[in-house]
Amino acid sequence: MKLVFCGTPQFAVPTLEAVIAADHDVALVVTQPDRAAGRGMEMQPPPVKRVALERGILIAQPEKIKNNFEFRTQLEDIRPEAILVVAYGRIIPQWMLDLPPLGCINLHGSLLPKYRGAAPIQWAIANGENVTGVTTMRLDAGLDTGDMLLAKVVPIGQEETAVDVYECLAAVGAELMVETLCGLADKSIFCQPQDHSLATLAPILKREDGLIDCTRIAQSVYDRWRGFQPWPGAHTTLRGKKLIVHKMHVTAHPTGGEPGTLFVQDNAMLLVCANDTAVCLDEVQMEGKRRMSAAEFLNGYQIKSGERLQI
Structure with a gap:
C-alpha cells in the first residue's frame, strides 16, 4: 500500500520499520518538530524522524495541521490508501480522517475501550492490571473512540515497570499493524464498535x-x-x-x-x-x-x- 506514517517517539519506531520491511510504500513520514533537549538544550530530532532520514523517506514536521493548507495539499497529492498514526501527539483533523480510502489507522497501547487517553501503558500498570495489550483502530473525531480492527493481549509481569511494558508493546504493536494492513487489503478483518460503557480514561501524567x-x-x-x-x-x-x-x-x-x-x-x-x-x-x-x-x-x-x- 501507499501509506503516510504519523508518529513521534521511540514507541512508533518499530511500527514504521515493520511496515517498511513488509514492502509498503511509506511516501511521507509526519512527525512533530525538533525540540530542544538535554543539558545543552540543543535541537533534537524525534526518533521517528531519525529513522525516516536513514531510510531516505520524505519528512513533514508541521507545527499545526488543522488549517494547514500546504500540508493538506501535500497529503492530497500523495493520495495514500491509509494513514498510520502511532503516538503522533497531535489531534487528527476531520479532513485528514476523511482523506484515505482505508481511513487513519491508529495503534493504541491498551485493550480498548480500557485506558483511552495519553498514558494508557502507565495507568494500566499503576492500577495493578495483570494484562494489557495493543489495539489497532480506525480513528474518528473522539478520544480513542473509533472502531477496533485487531487486538493482542500482553501479560504484565509483577516487577515490570512502564519502561519494560512500553518496549514490549511497541514490538507487539508493530506486528499487529502489519497484520492489520494485510487484513484490510484482503478484506478479511472488519471494524468492531467499542462498548463505550466499559471505557476508562488514562489522562496525561502530572x-x-x-x-x-x-x-x-x-x-x-x-x-x-x-x-x-x-x-x-x-x-x-x-x-x-x-x-x-x-x-x-x-x-x-x-x-x-x-x-x-x-x-x-x-x-x-x-x-x-x-x-x-x-x-x-x-x-x-x-x-x-x-x-x-x-x-x-x-x-x-x-x-x-x-x-x-x-x-
Whole structure:
C-alpha cells in the first residue's frame, strides 16, 4: 500500500520499520518538530524522524495541521490508501480522517475501550492490571473512540515497570499493524464498535501523580511507582526536603506505626502504608544530592525508626 506514517517517539519506531520491511510504500513520514533537549538544550530530532532520514523517506514536521493548507495539499497529492498514526501527539483533523480510502489507522497501547487517553501503558500498570495489550483502530473525531480492527493481549509481569511494558508493546504493536494492513487489503478483518460503557480514561501524567500516598496499601504504592517510570517517578518529603524513591519493593514490617512512618531494620528502610502494609525503599535521592542505596542513606542521614514523612 501507499501509506503516510504519523508518529513521534521511540514507541512508533518499530511500527514504521515493520511496515517498511513488509514492502509498503511509506511516501511521507509526519512527525512533530525538533525540540530542544538535554543539558545543552540543543535541537533534537524525534526518533521517528531519525529513522525516516536513514531510510531516505520524505519528512513533514508541521507545527499545526488543522488549517494547514500546504500540508493538506501535500497529503492530497500523495493520495495514500491509509494513514498510520502511532503516538503522533497531535489531534487528527476531520479532513485528514476523511482523506484515505482505508481511513487513519491508529495503534493504541491498551485493550480498548480500557485506558483511552495519553498514558494508557502507565495507568494500566499503576492500577495493578495483570494484562494489557495493543489495539489497532480506525480513528474518528473522539478520544480513542473509533472502531477496533485487531487486538493482542500482553501479560504484565509483577516487577515490570512502564519502561519494560512500553518496549514490549511497541514490538507487539508493530506486528499487529502489519497484520492489520494485510487484513484490510484482503478484506478479511472488519471494524468492531467499542462498548463505550466499559471505557476508562488514562489522562496525561502530572508531576503530582508521583507523590507517594501512604494511605494506600503497599501494593498500590508499588504499582504506582512501577507505572510512573521514568516520569513522574515516586517522591515524598522528608525533613522538609523532596525525597525521590528510585527503587522500592513490597515487604513485611514490624507491627504498629501510622502510614508514613519509617522503620529501620537490618540496613533496610521500610515505609508504613495503609492496612499494616509496607514498602522497602531500596534506592533514594534527597533533593540536591546523589542517588544512594538505603544503607548509605540511613548511615549518612542517621534515620531512626519512628521518623515520619510529611504526607
